[in-house]
Amino acid sequence: MAEKGLGAHLGGHLRENGMLVALVAIVFFFTVIVRVMIDVDFLSAQNITNLFLQNSYVIIMALGMLLVIVSGHIDLSVGSVAAFTGAIAAALTVKAGLPVWVVIPVTLLAGAAIGAAQGYWVAFWRIPSFIVTLAGMLVFRGLTLWLLGGQNIGPFPKAFQSMSNGFVPDLFGDWDQALLGMDRLNGTAVLVVVIAAAVLIWLGLRAQKRDVEFGIAPEPPALFWARNLVVSAALIFVGWKLAQFRGLPNVLVILVVLTVLYAFFTENTTAGRRIYATGGNEKAAKLSGIRTNRLVFWCFVNMGALAALAGMIVTARLNSATPKAGVGFELDVIAAVFIGGASMAGGTGRIVGVVVGALIMGVMNNGMSILGIGIDYQQVIKGLVLLAAVAFDVYNKNK
Amino acid sequence: MTALLEMRGIGKAFPGVRALDHVNLSVEAGEIHAICGENGAGKSTLMKILSGVYPQGSYEGEIVYDGETLALRGIRDSEAKGIIIIHQELALVPLLSIAENLFLGNEVARRGVINWPEAFQKTEGWLAKVGLNEPPATPVGKLGVGKQQLIEIAKALAKDVRLLILDEPTAALQENDSEKLLDLMLELKAQGVTQIIISHKLNEISRVADRITVLRDGRSVSTMDRDEISEDRIIRDMVGRDMAHRYPERVPNVGAVLMEVEGWSVWHPEQRERQVIHDAALTVRRGEIVGIAGLMGAGRTELAMSLFGRSYGRGQTGTVRMNGQPVDVSTVQKAIAAGLSYVTEDRKVLGLILEEPILRNISLANLAGVALRGVLDKRREAQVAEDYRRALAIRTPGVLQKVVNLSGGNQQKVVLSKWLFTDPQVLILDEPTRGIDVGAKFEIYQLMNDLVAQGRGVVMISSEMPELLGMCDRIYVMNEGRLVGELTRAEASQERIMGMILGTTGKAA
Numbered sequence: 001m002a003e004k005g006l007g008a009h010l011g012g013h014l015r016e017n018g019m020l021v022a023l024v025a026i027v028f029f030f031t032v033i034v035r036v037m038i039d040v041d042f043l044s045a046q047n048i049t050n051l052f053l054q055n056s057y058v059i060i061m062a063l064g065m066l067l068v069i070v071s072g073h074i075d076l077s078v079g080s081v082a083a084f085t086g087a088i089a090a091a092l093t094v095k096a097g098l099p100v101w102v103v104i105p106v107t108l109l110a111g112a113a114i115g116a117a118q119g120y121w122v123a124f125w126r127i128p129s130f131i132v133t134l135a136g137m138l139v140f141r142g143l144t145l146w147l148l149g150g151q152n153i154g155p156f157p158k159a160f161q162s163m164s165n166g167f168v169p170d171l172f173g174d175w176d177q178a179l180l181g182m183d184r185l186n187g188t189a190v191l192v193v194v195i196a197a198a199v200l201i202w203l204g205l206r207a208q209k210r211d212v213e214f215g216i217a218p219e220p221p222a223l224f225w226a227r228n229l230v231v232s233a234a235l236i237f238v239g240w241k242l243a244q245f246r247g248l249p250n251v252l253v254i255l256v257v258l259t260v261l262y263a264f265f266t267e268n269t270t271a272g273r274r275i276y277a278t279g280g281n282e283k284a285a286k287l288s289g290i291r292t293n294r295l296v297f298w299c300f301v302n303m304g305a306l307a308a309l310a311g312m313i314v315t316a317r318l319n320s321a322t323p324k325a326g327v328g329f330e331l332d333v334i335a336a337v338f339i340g341g342a343s344m345a346g347g348t349g350r351i352v353g354v355v356v357g358a359l360i361m362g363v364m365n366n367g368m369s370i371l372g373i374g375i376d377y378q379q380v381i382k383g384l385v386l387l388a389a390v391a392f393d394v395y396n397k398n399k
Numbered sequence: 400m401t402a403l404l405e406m407r408g409i410g411k412a413f414p415g416v417r418a419l420d421h422v423n424l425s426v427e428a429g430e431i432h433a434i435c436g437e438n439g440a441g442k443s444t445l446m447k448i449l450s451g452v453y454p455q456g457s458y459e460g461e462i463v464y465d466g467e468t469l470a471l472r473g474i475r476d477s478e479a480k481g482i483i484i485i486h487q488e489l490a491l492v493p494l495l496s497i498a499e500n501l502f503l504g505n506e507v508a509r510r511g512v513i514n515w516p517e518a519f520q521k522t523e524g525w526l527a528k529v530g531l532n533e534p535p536a537t538p539v540g541k542l543g544v545g546k547q548q549l550i551e552i553a554k555a556l557a558k559d560v561r562l563l564i565l566d567e568p569t570a571a572l573q574e575n576d577s578e579k580l581l582d583l584m585l586e587l588k589a590q591g592v593t594q595i596i597i598s599h600k601l602n603e604i605s606r607v608a609d610r611i612t613v614l615r616d617g618r619s620v621s622t623m624d625r626d627e628i629s630e631d632r633i634i635r636d637m638v639g640r641d642m643a644h645r646y647p648e649r650v651p652n653v654g655a656v657l658m659e660v661e662g663w664s665v666w667h668p669e670q671r672e673r674q675v676i677h678d679a680a681l682t683v684r685r686g687e688i689v690g691i692a693g694l695m696g697a698g699r700t701e702l703a704m705s706l707f708g709r710s711y712g713r714g715q716t717g718t719v720r721m722n723g724q725p726v727d728v729s730t731v732q733k734a735i736a737a738g739l740s741y742v743t744e745d746r747k748v749l750g751l752i753l754e755e756p757i758l759r760n761i762s763l764a765n766l767a768g769v770a771l772r773g774v775l776d777k778r779r780e781a782q783v784a785e786d787y788r789r790a791l792a793i794r795t796p797g798v799l800q801k802v803v804n805l806s807g808g809n810q811q812k813v814v815l816s817k818w819l820f821t822d823p824q825v826l827i828l829d830e831p832t833r834g835i836d837v838g839a840k841f842e843i844y845q846l847m848n849d850l851v852a853q854g855r856g857v858v859m860i861s862s863e864m865p866e867l868l869g870m871c872d873r874i875y876v877m878n879e880g881r882l883v884g885e886l887t888r889a890e891a892s893q894e895r896i897m898g899m900i901l902g903t904t905g906k907a908a
């Protein structure tokens with residue numbers, strides 16, 4: 001087995017390591033510039049919490065969008081579907097007075113049904129997904145207007161709102177206050193992130209051990225530990241900051257659970273593998289006994305359900321369902337997936353990359369808003385970042 | 400004669416691979432010069448340097464053409480010098496007409512406005528030169544590969560070609576189309592067009608080539624004159640060893656009937672009233688290699704794909720029995736479960752996921768075999784891939800290598816590994832050695848022998864008759880959707896097979 005140098009390893013994971021470096025650099029950039037220009041702490045506990053609350057829906061939908069894009073398709077309708085399902089949730093909760101535990105599953109099912117309706121045309125009629133979901137984008141925006149009668153519906157009961165602005169209670173009470181004399185430190189948050197960091201490193205070490213068993217030259221220890229220390233430090237820092245504010249937001253918990261689930265699904269299950277094969281070469285996958293149509297169909301069903309979840313979170317956050325909710329979401333979501341390393345042709349892209357991609361978009365949105373940069377410039381800058389990220393990919397491939 | 404082209408000490412390195420190392424090539428004016436070599440020997444790279452695809456500065460050595468040193472910056476430069484390459488994958492636009500293709504990038508136009516009457520007239524002239532009689536307005540996509548190849552040549556002629564490079568021009572052609580093409584090459588030679596031909600087909604080379612240069616592992620091994628050319632010597636130089644037999648020895652050990660197909664009829668997926676297979680019946684025994692001979696378009700691939708889970712289209716009737724029991728082969732999954740495997744003729748498009756690593760391609764058709772309740776066991780997956788890599792001698796640094804980086808022969812071995820991992824009883828191999836170099840072909844033949852020695856049955860579809868005659872215990876002859884004859888190993892000969900295809904003799908007595 002040939003000895004692989006540091007360069008080769010950086011090259012192999014260039015994309016993911018590169019995105020991580022970019023994320024850290026962007027956070028650092030805003031921290032400095034926000035401090036210098038308007039003397040505000042970008043990494044304050046409150047802003048970090050805000051960052052997650054504001055971007056949760058993009059990340060959640062990006063998980064589903066990755067599957068759709070990996071399978072070789074696209075879904076332009078997610079913004080409208082999120083708005084429509086948000087309106088359904090509002091109608092059920094506010095107008096019909098149904099309890100949360102009924103509203104949430106019903107809305108998720110409605111989202112899944114919408115996904116199924118679109119997936120049906122894409123998978124079984126082989127109508128290009130771009131067209132089907134472009135139609136969906138119009139149809140569900142229209143249905144949102146119709147359902148809401150052009151008006152906002154709200155407010156929501158506390159239970160529904162807690163989906164977006166609730167926090168995980170501190171399981172440890174306030175012992176820290178008594179013991180350390182600190183103010184309001186949320187023990188749950190600290191404990192969870194420390195465990196998470198430990199698990200990440202453990203998983204990394206295990207993967208390395210397996211690589212060695214397969215006869216793959218392992219990543220150089222320097223690179224491995226550098227990356228893991230940066231990630232762990234960031235995790236613990238975020239946890240510490242969150243602990244100083246109100247603890248772990250419920251949304252963040254949903255987000256992390258979903259991310260782990262989807263990462264496992266895409267990388268460790270036969271169904272996940274088959275989706276990659278379908279996007280990689282549909283004909284070859286079909287001739288290998290894979291039911292590609294069905295997989296594509298289920299990718300859209302899944303996308304619909306996740307759009308419904310995102311729709312409810314947005315609605316809960318605004319505390320009202322509005323006709324204009326979710327306008328332009330699809331663009332943020334798709335951009336996040338491509339920044340995260342997926343390819344337009346399908347067959348490639350990883351969950352971790354997508355989450356980092358979504359965070360990059362989120363941090364930029366948040367930082368630029370704090371700086372008071374107008375929406376005009378924000379769009380220009382986001383567009384250029386998307387182009388740069390993909391150009392970087394193409395350049396590396398052709399090199 | 401004087402040398403038109405001298406390539407001296409050409410070297411080219413890609414990241415991690417040295418593709419060419421001090422290659423010398425000398426082509427004389429007016430000759431047909433053949434370049435042979437296994438896949439990966441560096442033939443295509445050499446031609447890409449010559450045609451400017453890899454520009455001056457990206458390689459070592461020098462090119463002297465017509466007395467001057469060339470410094471090409473791109474294909475436009477080489478075409479301006481009259482050096483034109485026709486790639487294996489034809490560069491025609493299927494939806495455009497012959498005339499449009501012929502003058503693509505070189506339109507008969509004045510200030511950007513095309514003069515159609517003149518373009519058509521000129522097109523007819525060029526077509527006549529290559530012996531093609533088609534209206535210039537015909538869309539290229541409607542023509543067969545053989546005719547498309549001729550249009551490529553006409554296109555080159557229209558550009559005032561002096562040195563024509565043909566990269567495996569007959570790889571996708573039928574015997575008679577190949578013949579026509581070779582005749583045309585000789586005709587062009589008589590008109591003074593110098594030509595370089597890259598080919599795997601040794602009989603064609605010995606027919607047209609004046610001299611041959613053999614490349615091996617990125618070096619030029621030898622250059623032979625016409626009177627020195629012998630197939631054995633070419634093969635020896637290509638693989639670097641003597642190959643006494645082109646087909647490995649096998650003692651036939653044919654057992655009981657394994658698979659029986661009866662009353663098999665198939666209809667075209669779009670033109671539903673058009674029947675492409677008529678009432679076919681065939682049997683495969685344990686330990687037997689059964690060949691299916693026929694021209695392209697005879698329905699061989701359609702027969703195979705329809706048997707394999709209705710992969711050709713929905714409309715079909717007939718029964719399949721395995722070991723005497725009727726089996727359901729209506730979906731690919733069911734066909735695999737029944738013990739069938741189909742190795743496609745088009746491995747890049749239908750057989751492999753090129754951007755994925757070897758191990759993922761090998762496990763693809765039997766993911767359940769490397770998973771427990773839907774969760775992949777990646778350790779086992781890597782182990783399986785590693786086992787096949789060793790058993791089939793897939794030449795690669797590791798099973799995580801992307802398939803796209805492998806040579807044709809090694810890609811074919813990956814496809815075969817994928818199907819072997821499904822543990823099939825009958826393997827249908829569709830053109831298993833197409834586009835594969837001599838050394839790898841021998842390994843594939845050896846593998847086929849191993850498979851039948853294990854008691855499996857093999858169906859081999861091939862357009863190369865010597866290969867069928869060398870490998871098969873029994874050969875079915877197919878023509879226009881019908882199995883028109885059946886020959887045992889002893890009865891079979893090229894003449895008889897051809898005779899059956901042409902309908903001059905009936906079923907063998």
